[in-house]
Amino acid sequence: MGDRAQQELLLARAYLAAVAEPPAPALAGFVAAQGACRAAAIVRRGNAPPAVMSEVDARREHVSGEALLAAAEEVGARLVVPEDPEWPGEVLDALSGARSVGLSGLAEPIALWVRGRAGLGGLLEQAVAVVGARAASGYGEHVAAEFGHGLAAADFTVVSGAAYGIDGAAHRGALGAPRPTVAFLACGVDVDYPAGHSRLLRAIAETGAVVSEYPPGAAPRKHRFLARNRLIAASGRATVVVEAGPRSGAANTAHTADALGRPVLAVPGPVTAQNSVGCHAMVRSGMAVLVTSTEEVLEVINPLGARPSAEVPRPMRRTDGLHPDARRLHDSLSGMDGASADELARDCGLPLGRVRALLPELELSGLAIRSEGGWSVKRS
Amino acid sequence: MGDRAQQELLLARAYLAAVAEPPAPALAGFVAAQGACRAAAIVRRGNAPPAVMSEVDARREHVSGEALLAAAEEVGARLVVPEDPEWPGEVLDALSGARSVGLSGLAEPIALWVRGRAGLGGLLEQAVAVVGARAASGYGEHVAAEFGHGLAAADFTVVSGAAYGIDGAAHRGALGAPRPTVAFLACGVDVDYPAGHSRLLRAIAETGAVVSEYPPGAAPRKHRFLARNRLIAASGRATVVVEAGPRSGAANTAHTADALGRPVLAVPGPVTAQNSVGCHAMVRSGMAVLVTSTEEVLEVINPLGARPSAEVPRPMRRTDGLHPDARRLHDSLSGMDGASADELARDCGLPLGRVRALLPELELSGLAIRSEGGWSVKRS
Structure with a gap:
């Protein structure tokens, strides 16, 4: 576009943008259909369709694209x-x-x-x-x-x-x-x-x-x-x-x-x-x-770049990842001090055989400790 | 149910409730199927199905319904x-x-x-x-x-x-x-x-x-x-x-x-x-x-008794309920002081005829006032 054509376009758009109070759907549609320069000329002459005229009537003789562009430059x-x-x-x-x-x-x-x-x-x-x-x-x-x-x-x-x-x-x-x-x-x-x-x-x-x-x-x-x-x-x-x-x-x-x-x-x-x-x-x-x-x-x-929806971060505990039975046994250990496998089985309600198998596991994981008085929980 | 049957039932349920660590799905299903008194007797004898036995094994000889009911009464x-x-x-x-x-x-x-x-x-x-x-x-x-x-x-x-x-x-x-x-x-x-x-x-x-x-x-x-x-x-x-x-x-x-x-x-x-x-x-x-x-x-x-979902209560304004054009004109009036219908039309972009029709309406609603200098907004 030549400098002159560009200047004409700016003048037309400056005029059109101010001649109706936005949003101005009729004028916007008219400009889209006619092009800015032609639409501005028609509006200025008062020849636009009624819907457009009612949007521009109050200002069409009072707006100057030149003055607005000059004010903007200032x-x-x-x-x-x-x-x-x-x-x-x-x-x-x-x-x-x-x-x-x-x-x-x-x-x-x-x-x-x-x-x-x-x-x-x-x-x-x-x-x-x-x-x-x-x-x-x-x-x-x-x-x-x-x-x-x-x-x-x-x-x-x-x-x-x-x-x-x-x-x-x-x-x-x-x-x-x-x-x-x-x-x-x-x-x-x-x-x-x-x-x-x-x-x-x-x-x-x-x-x-x-x-x-x-x-x-x-x-x-x-x-x-x-x-x-x-x-x-x-x-x-x-x-x-x-x-x-x-x-x-x-x-x-x-x-x-x-x-x-x-x-x-x-x-x-x-x-x-x-x-x-x-x-x-x-x-x-x-x-x-x-x-x-x-x-x-x-x-x-940005779903493409997104990491998988973040789970709520949970603080880790030492018993995370244990089998539920082991956790239940660990609960009982925490509530007792120096207990036999038998007492632990009764307390947590797990079969004695299961308790006997789980206790060494807990010991290996550093969660239980065996002493003369019996089994206890090992604090970290 | 007789007093004696009721007492037997309480003893059986007291025993069953304590003999397994809740939730005890196998035992619960067994009790539902056999009835409490029968289930308690079978569990006590050690004759229950394996899934039940593994839930009750640790405690079945150590729980006493009588003792629990006595403790509760205390x-x-x-x-x-x-x-x-x-x-x-x-x-x-x-x-x-x-x-x-x-x-x-x-x-x-x-x-x-x-x-x-x-x-x-x-x-x-x-x-x-x-x-x-x-x-x-x-x-x-x-x-x-x-x-x-x-x-x-x-x-x-x-x-x-x-x-x-x-x-x-x-x-x-x-x-x-x-x-x-x-x-x-x-x-x-x-x-x-x-x-x-x-x-x-x-x-x-x-x-x-x-x-x-x-x-x-x-x-x-x-x-x-x-x-x-x-x-x-x-x-x-x-x-x-x-x-x-x-x-x-x-x-x-x-x-x-x-x-x-x-x-x-x-x-x-x-x-x-x-x-x-x-x-x-x-x-x-x-x-x-x-x-x-x-x-x-x-x-x-309580959806039946509920009032219709409460809209967020909005504080009322004097211009609520006005036609959008009237509100737009009122906006212009608020921004100017003593303006002619012509000036107002240019400011708000509404056709002059519309402005002339709306101004008396605003005046009647107590929202605009006419004086020698022109139209102004009327504050409440």
Whole structure:
């Protein structure tokens, strides 16, 4: 594509991305069918089909692609479009698929504003979403940071929403590992929201990316968080929920991931606090798989590379591996001190012959000792 | 049955219960086939089939039914046998069923020693097992006490093992409600084990029952805890596990309940501690259902009386129930102060006509207010 054609395309996509409030299923379908430049021209002229017009009517004469691109340049952001090699098509195609089967709330983005130099496609090639409540507990933030770090160390990009609480902890955990992390915002990529995370957002953009559907300067709005959540859900091979109260945006992300066919994983917590109510409900309903560690997340998203599902590690005992009869005899030995084979047989209820055969075995294994007073257990 | 026949039966069962170390599948099957008095006579003579003989050989000349019954009377215990009306056949029949299909570790008890006046059958008519780790956390003990109390208040007998930690907390919680509680021991019902629970055991026996397969004076042995666990698992309509570490007897009880076809329910906890590792593993493997409250336990064991599965209660907001467009407009109003319908349409992306129609609706609902400067959100 020539420089000029490329510039025209960017102008068209910048215009189209801002002219309707995402998700804009009619416009997204129209752009997919017509191509961006043609769709932009038709929308600008007011000639689009009614469903598209109702999405674009309020803004079509008030948006300027030129002004948006200039504003982006000023704040060090760029527009990434589906025609770019770095467009994360593999993950976002799930959204156009969802739109085309009528899940209109999940329409694909028309373009994405990006702050950060790393290529978006590469970043999202293998990614995991880690989300959760803003009003997180110390426990939740600790676990989110552990998961964020563990996933990044296992070479998965941690995707989240840069909010206070779980999101921030997950990003921070990931920043401690070499693999970069990606934040999707519900406002412009130049808007420091939440304000207390401006330093965090800068750190994320330095090696990873801060991404948004909304143009530079756009303010966060409640429904934008829901719209933004679909991008997080689509970006992760799985969505891990760490703490979600009874009314949590994280539950919305989880439902979207589920609707997109991506596994939902939930971390449990104390039942005495409200913070994990949402996680427990997701496990109980069967929507989410309970996970307690990064390894268990990796088992789900990376089944080929996974080790066999880890048995709960059990501390070994010296009597492990003994025949049940031998263990029963050893139990009796432990409860008596200096006993004859006869007394032991009565105590444990095994036939005398069996006891006589087992005692030397236990002695050889270093578990029993014979003395003048009779048989006793040998302590390690 | 005459007094004399009844006495003979008690003597035979007292002898048979002690002559083999439980679970004694061959002897249990032999007694079921021959009847207790006949079986006792044959065993005493040494004429039983080889499988039975190997279970009884060590003790058959050393056990006296008379002595055991006398010892029981001395400590205020009685022997309950399958021929008694108070025998909890409905729940224990699951064990004879398991034995007859070859699950020999689950053989039924031949008789039960009971301390406490309440009839055992009535106590176990509707019961729930609550079990867990001895080395419980404060969190685990708190939850066990809550569940114990909640289940007893809902008129379910709490069955447990009287151990330190979860068991004790569950019994204590139940003792605070009118419904009695039942403890199964791995030693004689007169043996205060653990020593620190002698007062608790007395309190349990006062209104409920302390029960054991082992005769008065019998000492606890490791394998007896496992054998005892099958009685707990069989007694409960469901088994609730509150905290189980990587190597917990509670996991054994849970597996037994599962093998008997009784639901297993597990309470989650922090993933940062070892105490809930076993509970989480049971949920992950699909063996256990995650539960966070007594109500959720009742839903499982009492599906007929259950209210429909409780949705997570969500705090209400004033904008709940609004059309999504109205909510989107309200979002914009919240972000602006004194805006025209035109400005609002551009901000939220809705067609101007729609905005003009929605604003009066929001005003009527008390969510928007019109002033000289334009439209604003109305705070409650």
